[in-house]
Amino acid sequence: EHSRDVSASLGVTLNLSLVSNGIWSDRQCDFVVEHFNNVTLSFDGPAEIQNRYRPILSGEDSFQKISHIAKRINSNEGVALTLSPIITSETVGRLKEIVSFFCEEYPGATIYPSCLREYGDRIKSSGLKPPSIEVFCSSILESQMMIDTIGSNNKLINPFFSTAPDTVKSFCGACGDNCIVSSGGFITSCGSVTRPEDQGGDFFICGEVGDAGVYIDKDKYLFLRSELSGNNLKECDVCFAKNICRGGCPSA
Numbered sequence: 001e002h003s004r005d006v007s008a009s010l011g012v013t014l015n016l017s018l019v020s021n022g023i024w025s026d027r028q029c030d031f032v033v034e035h036f037n038n039v040t041l042s043f044d045g046p047a048e049i050q051n052r053y054r055p056i057l058s059g060e061d062s063f064q065k066i067s068h069i070a071k072r073i074n075s076n077e078g079v080a081l082t083l084s085p086i087i088t089s090e091t092v093g094r095l096k097e098i099v100s101f102f103c104e105e106y107p108g109a110t111i112y113p114s115c116l117r118e119y120g121d122r123i124k125s126s127g128l129k130p131p132s133i134e135v136f137c138s139s140i141l142e143s144q145m146m147i148d149t150i151g152s153n154n155k156l157i158n159p160f161f162s163t164a165p166d167t168v169k170s171f172c173g174a175c176g177d178n179c180i181v182s183s184g185g186f187i188t189s190c191g192s193v194t195r196p197e198d199q200g201g202d203f204f205i206c207g208e209v210g211d212a213g214v215y216i217d218k219d220k221y222l223f224l225r226s227e228l229s230g231n232n233l234k235e236c237d238v239c240f241a242k243n244i245c246r247g248g249c250p251s252a
Contacts, residue, residue: 019084019180019191022066023056029069033076040082040112041070045098049091053128067105074106082110087139089116092131095139096146103152110155113140117192172249174204175224185209187216189224 007014017038024032032039044050047063054062074081083102087095095113102111116130144156174190181187182194187207193200204224207216 021054021062022069023062024065024069026072029072033073033079036079038080038082039073040084041066041073042086043070043083043102044085044091045094046101049085049094049098053086053088053091070106070109074109080110081106081108082112084112084114086116087113087131087136089129089131092135092139095136096143099143099154099156100146103147103150103154106154108153110157112157113143114158177225179221181209187214189221 003016004014015038016036017040018032018036019040020042022041022043042054043066044053047061047067050063050066051061054066056062056065070081070083073079083106085091085095085098085102091098098113099111102109113136115133115136116128140156140158147154147156174193178189178191179187180189180191180194184195185208186194186196186205187209188194188205190200190204192198193204195201196205206220206224207214209215
């Protein structure tokens, strides 16, 4: 409520987004639906896949819980739902099946598959590996053709295939569009970099929220917005793939 009051006083439209695993109570879901405009759920697909790759810390299966929350959010017209499955070398061959499942169960939701990234000790020790980029891209195209064939109103998005230069200027929102407050209170523009010790922490973390208030390095944030796009990187000037790659992942 405070953020909405401040935004209103400045004549600024406030758009609140949340990325979560969706393991909430109904009361927490009520709060999210009331206050947030966009919700992205880390949801890997049908029960077999979701329960294998995303067990709850207690050891319980997570599918029934996140499925219930996803359907509640998707039934609310005031909240835009995005489902984000993390694709591994083991699941890339089932991407079309995963997308088909989401289309059937959550009509109208945006589907945003992304490749597993080998960040953090837990991922490195899990034995999970990223998919082949060639196979991933091929599976994305197959999934899009399936959506077109069945006439689904779901939208499939992925950085690899967005080519409109007038609407997409950078590889992702980390290039100065995102303003993310992590659970630890750090302000970052990259959803994969939420702690100072993370790879890229010195680059993407530009502030902190704490008992003393809010601190943000404005110059650092504006640098991300002004410099990290295919329109501003010199090496992109003569590249035929400029509007596909758009400078690439800035954390790479």
